[in-house]
Amino acid sequence: xxxxxxxxxxxxxxxxxxxxxxxxxxxxxxxxxxxxxxxxxxxxxxxxxxxxxxxxxxxxxxxxxxxxxxxxxxxxxxxxxxxxxxxxxxxxxxxxxxxxxxxxxxxxxxxxxxxxxxxxxxxxxxxxxxxxxxxxxxxxxxxxxxxxxxxxxxxxxxxxxxxxxxxxxxxxxxxxxxxxxxxxxxxxxxxxxxxxxxxxxxxxxxxxxxxxxxxxxxxxxxxxxxxxxxxxxxxxxxxxxxxxxxxx
Numbered sequence: 287x288x289x290x291x292x293x294x295x296x297x298x299x300x301x302x303x304x305x306x307x308x309x310x311x312x313x314x315x316x317x318x319x320x321x322x323x324x325x326x327x328x329x330x331x332x333x334x335x336x337x338x339x340x341x342x343x344x345x346x347x348x349x350x351x352x353x354x355x356x357x358x359x360x361x362x363x364x365x366x367x368x369x370x371x372x373x374x375x376x377x378x379x380x381x382x383x384x385x386x387x388x389x390x391x392x393x394x395x396x397x398x399x400x401x402x403x404x405x406x407x408x409x410x411x412x413x414x415x416x417x418x419x420x421x422x423x424x425x426x427x428x429x430x431x432x433x434x435x436x437x438x439x440x441x442x443x444x445x446x447x448x449x450x451x452x453x454x455x456x457x458x459x460x461x462x463x464x465x466x467x468x469x470x471x472x473x474x475x476x477x478x479x480x481x482x483x484x485x486x487x488x489x490x491x492x493x494x495x496x497x498x499x500x501x502x503x504x505x506x507x508x509x510x511x512x513x514x515x516x517x518x519x520x521x522x523x524x525x526x527x528x529x530x531x532x533x534x
Contacts, residue, residue: 290314290315290316291314291315291316291370291371291513292315292316292318292362292366292367292368292369292370292371293310293315293316293317293318293369293370293371293372293373293513294317294318294319294320294362294369294371294372294373294406294410295307295310295317295318295319295320295373295375296319296320296347296349296372296373296374296375296376296402296406297319297320297321297349297375297376297377298317298318298319298320298321298342298344298373298375299319299321299325299327299328299331299344300331300475300476301473301475301476301477301502302375302425302470302473302475302502302505302506303319303373303375303376304335304502305502305503305505305506306373306375306502306505306506306509307319307335307340307342308335308338308340308506309503309506309507309509309510310371310373310506310509310510310513311340311341311342313510313513313514315371315513316343316366316367317340317342317343318342318343318344318345318362318366318369319342319343319344319345320344320345320346320347320349320358320376321344321345321346321347322346322347322348323346323347323348323354325346328344328346331344332344343362343366345358345361345362346358349376349398349402349405349406350394350397350398350401350402350405351405352405355402355405355406355408355409356409358409359406359409359410360409363413368410368413368417369409369410369413369414370414370417370419370420370421371420371421371423371513372406372407372410372420372421372422372423373423373425373509373513374402374403374406374407374422374423374424374425374447375425376398376399376402377398377399377402377425377443377444378394378395378398378399379395379437379440380394380395380439380440381436381437381440382436383435383436384438387438387439391439392438392439395439395440395443396439396442396443396446398443399440399443399444399447400443400444400446400447400450403424403447403450404450407422407450407454410422411454411458411463414458414461414462414463415458415461415462415463417462418461418462419462419463420458420461420462420463420464421463421464421512421513421517422451422454422463422464422465422466423465423466423467423468423509423512423513424447424448424450424451424465424466424467424468425467425468425470425505425509426444426445426447426448426467426468426469426470426524427440427441427444427469427470428469428470428471428472428526428528428531428532429441429444430443430444430445430446430447430448430469431445431469431524431526431532431534432532444469447467448467448469448524451465451466451467451522451524452522455521455522456522459521459522462518464512464517464518464520464521465521465522466512466517466520466521466522466523466524466525467523467524467525468505468508468509468512468524468525468527469524469525469526469527469528470500470505470527470528471494471500471526471527471528471529471531471532472490472491472494472499472500472528472529472531473499473500473501473502473504473505474499474500474501474502475502478499486499493531494528494529494530494531495529495530495531496529496530497529498529499529500527500528500529504527505527508525508527512525
């Protein structure tokens with residue numbers, strides 16, 4: 287793969303997704319972020335990134351909706367080109383104990399975190415196979431590996447993501463396309479840093495042998511590796527990046 291690659295990061299406007307976009311751009315990729323159609327700050331984000339030297343593209347897409355994903359990728363392909371690197375990063379949480387869990391909060395998390403992976407991957411995988419090169423990187427979670435109190439929906443979706451990775455990687459392994467999962471632990475994104483400091487210090491950080499939160503840039507660096515030529519022999523893997531919080 288010698289031409290400039292086109293990389294798509296779902297949910298790239300903030301936190302971990304933003305760091306991934308910046309890292310891929312620094313590698314020379316043309317980077318596209320998707321954003322929720324209800325997000326009214328996409329132009330503001332693009333302008334802010336431009337002041338930092340990053341000229342990204344952004345397309346509205348409801349990753350839970352098949353037709354929205356289909357239309358989004360069709361527009362991107364016509365206006366920019368075919369997608370070479372797909373990072374399935376979009377996701378949400380709706381935490382509550384199973385006793386309080388209802389169908390609405392189960393389904394919305396499964397749709398946003400797992401069905402979205404099918405919806406987006408399906409749009410780009412055949413093209414990658416035809417061109418003989420592609421990278422699909424799914425952002426899971428340490429809680430998909432070990433479970434978490436109050437996260438039956440989220441943990442199930444994130445664990446299912448890696449099952450998807452393993453099965454698809456077998457189908458495309460001889461086609462020049464790799465499929466991998468990354469499972470981050472607690473990363474210092476805005477969402478995590480919004481947790482009260484006393485909770486971080488007393489409940490979360492003591493679980494992490496390194497004694498600190500991860501940095502978004504550290505996860506982005508791992509994404510960049512898996513998207514590279516050097517990672518051509520890595521497929522079907524689930525790579526933990528959690529400071530030693532959970533080891534397999």
